[in-house]
Amino acid sequence: MKRIKCTVSYDGTLFNGYQRQPGQRTVQGEIESALNKICKQSVTIHSSGRTDAGVHAYGQVFHFDSDLSMDGGRYAKALNSILPEDIYVLDSQEVHPDFHSRYHGKVKEYRYKMSLNEYNPLNRHYVYYHRRPLDVERMREAMGYLLGTHDFTSFCGNLDEVNKERTIYKAELLDDEGELTFIFVGNGFLRYMIRIMVGTMIQVGEGRKLPNDIKHILSMKDRRLAGHTAKPQGLYLHRVEYPEEVLVVPSKKIE
């Protein structure tokens, strides 16, 4: 048995989210159905985490087990020859048999694209268009308060989550002539957390909140104090990082 790790891009527009659901077109469902054909048996994949409906991925990671003797690097090409055109496997490799895409994913990067410029129908599924001007400098200041380890209850859309403590290593806002990119790097993110942080930054940018209100919002652990959940089409799971040791395939003993 080999454990295979894949890195995959997808356009979230036409999927009912990531997670397999009977009768729905989902990313997991499409990938598993392609793997079933390749492996000629039922395969379950495990991803670094779900993405919601309309959310895209550049570097989502999943793993699965296979009994085939095929080299791990060949799954990418085999999958791409079967998968629909809105999913593309960038890379596949055999990894340590204990590797787990969710448990070992220690660093995740999400990006959110927002445009303050005139609407362009050609980008509508890939950028969120905000119609009012935003004060980018104030938003940058506010993003600084998100850095570090906090209880993110106020920025969480799922009340059932047990541990709401997360660490954000990087929270950056790029501005290319009104084309904004929010970059968040952390050890993990709660459900809707990025989109609620972006929705809150919009309120800061519009002057409806002060940058240092973020401190208070975090400390109160109350979802109602943060902003709305920003639209999904601007969000991308950009990459997931793993420690080197879980990637290395142990060398086989010579018998």
Add this chain to the structure above:
Amino acid sequence: MKRIKCTVSYDGTLFNGYQRQPGQRTVQGEIESALNKICKQSVTIHSSGRTDAGVHAYGQVFHFDSDLSMDGGRYAKALNSILPEDIYVLDSQEVHPDFHSRYHGKVKEYRYKMSLNEYNPLNRHYVYYHRRPLDVERMREAMGYLLGTHDFTSFCGNLDEVNKERTIYKAELLDDEGELTFIFVGNGFLRYMIRIMVGTMIQVGEGRKLPNDIKHILSMKDRRLAGHTAKPQGLYLHRVEYPEEVLVVPSKKIE
């Protein structure tokens, strides 16, 4: 009666082309149906030219006549409040009553986007992915032979066209690390002409034709000598230019 000129962007992906056809979703059909609501009567629009299924527009131009007293500049906003999200009117203005978007469009610019990099599912409707390497320098040399006034029969997909002479003012190929943009500016283009020119450039880039074969292909007036018709999703009608005098509204006589 006022003649109104509009500049419009659209994503060609989900349309059965530009031209109105019963029972089909077309760009013209959607715009006319929105105008019928605004003008409360049946309105016919005239565009600078059709675009084929899957082809996009950044700056398509159309005109129509209206009996409303509404200022010409207000049609853009009125239309955008009704139109589906894959069409967006950038600008509207009252023009000279003799203005005609097709007859007076003296300069047209088309762009074609092609990527030589790894497939990205997020761009699949907006860029053509070419899987083999291309020699960009040779393609640039070949494009030089398209400049000027020629009979473009060899690059025309419609045998019924009477006059196949056109003038190309600019034929440029930009290369941003494998993301290619072909820019063609001319006084008009025949059906499929840009896509056949691009398909021919691909053959040059692959070494299957020499740059100066273009001279021979033009002179033979034989469609079979040129390359295939490149895929529609890379093509954009970028802009249409009009002489200043057809745009100016004549001042009303004071009685």
